[in-house]
Amino acid sequence: MSDWSRAELRARTPESATARTLHLTVDGWPGHLPGQHVDVRLTADDGYRAVRSYSLSAPADGDRIEISVQPAPHGEVSPYLAEDFPVGAGIEVKGPLGGWFVWKPGRPGPVLLVAGGSGIAPLAAMLRARLDLGDDGPPFHLAYSLRDPGQRWFGALLDGVAKAEDPAVTAACLYTRTAPPGHPRPVGRITAADLDLPGFAPADGALAFVCGPTAFVEKAAGLLVHLGHRPDRVRTERFG
Amino acid sequence: MATLTPGFHGHRRTRGDRLPPGQFLTEDFPVLSAGPTPEVPLDQWEFTLTTEDGGRHRWTWEQFLALPQQEVTTDLHCVTRWSKFDTRWRGVSLDTLLEGVTTHARYALAESYGGYTTNLPLADLRDGKAWIAHTYDGEPLAAEHGGPARLLVPHLYFWKSAKWITGLTLGRTDRRGFWEQFGYHDYGDPWREQRTWND
Numbered sequence: 181m182s183d184w185s186r187a188e189l190r191a192r193t194p195e196s197a198t199a200r201t202l203h204l205t206v207d208g209w210p211g212h213l214p215g216q217h218v219d220v221r222l223t224a225d226d227g228y229r230a231v232r233s234y235s236l237s238a239p240a241d242g243d244r245i246e247i248s249v250q251p252a253p254h255g256e257v258s259p260y261l262a263e264d265f266p267v268g269a270g271i272e273v274k275g276p277l278g279g280w281f282v283w284k285p286g287r288p289g290p291v292l293l294v295a296g297g298s299g300i301a302p303l304a305a306m307l308r309a310r311l312d313l314g315d316d317g318p319p320f321h322l323a324y325s326l327r328d329p330g331q332r333w334f335g336a337l338l339d340g341v342a343k344a345e346d347p348a349v350t351a352a353c354l355y356t357r358t359a360p361p362g363h364p365r366p367v368g369r370i371t372a373a374d375l376d377l378p379g380f381a382p383a384d385g386a387l388a389f390v391c392g393p394t395a396f397v398e399k400a401a402g403l404l405v406h407l408g409h410r411p412d413r414v415r416t417e418r419f420g
Numbered sequence: 421m422a423t424l425t426p427g428f429h430g431h432r433r434t435r436g437d438r439l440p441p442g443q444f445l446t447e448d449f450p451v452l453s454a455g456p457t458p459e460v461p462l463d464q465w466e467f468t469l470t471t472e473d474g475g476r477h478r479w480t481w482e483q484f485l486a487l488p489q490q491e492v493t494t495d496l497h498c499v500t501r502w503s504k505f506d507t508r509w510r511g512v513s514l515d516t517l518l519e520g521v522t523t524h525a526r527y528a529l530a531e532s533y534g535g536y537t538t539n540l541p542l543a544d545l546r547d548g549k550a551w552i553a554h555t556y557d558g559e560p561l562a563a564e565h566g567g568p569a570r571l572l573v574p575h576l577y578f579w580k581s582a583k584w585i586t587g588l589t590l591g592r593t594d595r596r597g598f599w600e601q602f603g604y605h606d607y608g609d610p611w612r613e614q615r616t617w618n619d
Contacts (some may be wrong), residue, residue: 232501
């Protein structure tokens with residue numbers, strides 16, 4: 181049994197020079213939890229089909245969902261979605277999927293989000309769901325490792341977090357190659373110091389979500405374990 | 421209904437019958453793991469087979485490597501939709517480990533360092549269908565891919581091939597493993613697309 185639903189592309193917005201967020205509406209979408217993903221099915225004229233999984237990058241909002249796509253060089257699906265799939269056209273989706281890499285709004289306890297590159301997508305959904313709770317939500321911190329300022333996805337969301345200056349919801353960009361002028365952190369890969377934060381220690385009962393390329397997740401999850409976080413409180417999602 | 425994904429062509433389809441439905445072929449070796457990668461020193465590694473009566477059969481790393489070894493070349497199919505062809509492994513057949521073990525169990529629960537579990541029918545581990553593998557492509561299996569040793573059950577979706585395996589508990593009843601509790605299918609046949617509870 182398969183439960184494919186028809187979705188329609190409403191808008192496509194840029195996250196970087198090449199990455200795009202697709203804003204879709206889905207017939208009968210049942211809602212989802214931040215961190216869940218969706219399968220997307222494409223059908224060619226001759227009936228050939230291709231399916232890929234994408235994290236949902238926004239919290240539940242009626243029949244609207246968002247996925248964020250980094251086109252892979254010579255990729256079969258991602259360049260089409262990011263560049264060619266016309267607004268107003270249809271696609272099929274199945275979901276929501278995934279029951280582990282999810283944050284349930286209302287869960288007490290601080291949350292540490294650790295993103296590598298496009299691994300920010302499901303964590304952006306969690307961060308937005310947290311912001312929707314206002315003053316009632318638990319402490320959140322996002323550590324976002326990225327190559328340079330041009331790769332900074334969800335700029336408006338991150339600018340909003342910075343501008344609000346709410347000590348309960350913070351975000352830090354960890355630039356690995358080029359930082360904007362005056363950026364406080366030296367350029368470089370993620371270190372224990374980026375994750376050793378007051379209020380987000382193992383003793384605080386912090387729950388960590390780490391998402392990114394395999395090598396990044398191996399590094400970041402290892403750092404968290406060495407800082408004393410229980411392995412079962414470090415949830416990971418790897419790609420590539 | 422408006423046309424679906426107009427202008428989508430996809431890549432050429434020349435993969436014959438080897439690619440299960442809904443899968444795509446990759447040359448990479450992606451990683452699906454729920455948490456951090458456990459570090460397991462070889463001098464502390466052990467594998468324990470527990471029968472439904474509580475009988476235990478235990479192997480240290482040296483004892484495990486002293487068992488008959490097999491070379492396996494097989495295709496892998498991950499529920500996250502990548503497939504990889506002609507992967508080369510070396511390890512010990514479950515037939516070897518189950519030799520001389522008296523059991524009437526129908527199910528097995530694989531248990532891993534780090535707490536991961538997955539459930540399978542015992543019949544799917546017999547008759548040359550499953551191994552405990554420690555070598556991939558001629559090299560010791562990397563920790564991120566399940567080293568020192570992982571279960572290899574290539575005819576099922578790859579989450580059934582538990583990484584960092586340390587035990588197998590046999591039972592008369594089926595107990596759901598980790599991903600199976602979080603929505604993945606109990607059996608996981610890639611040719612029948614048994615991905616989630618509803619499939």
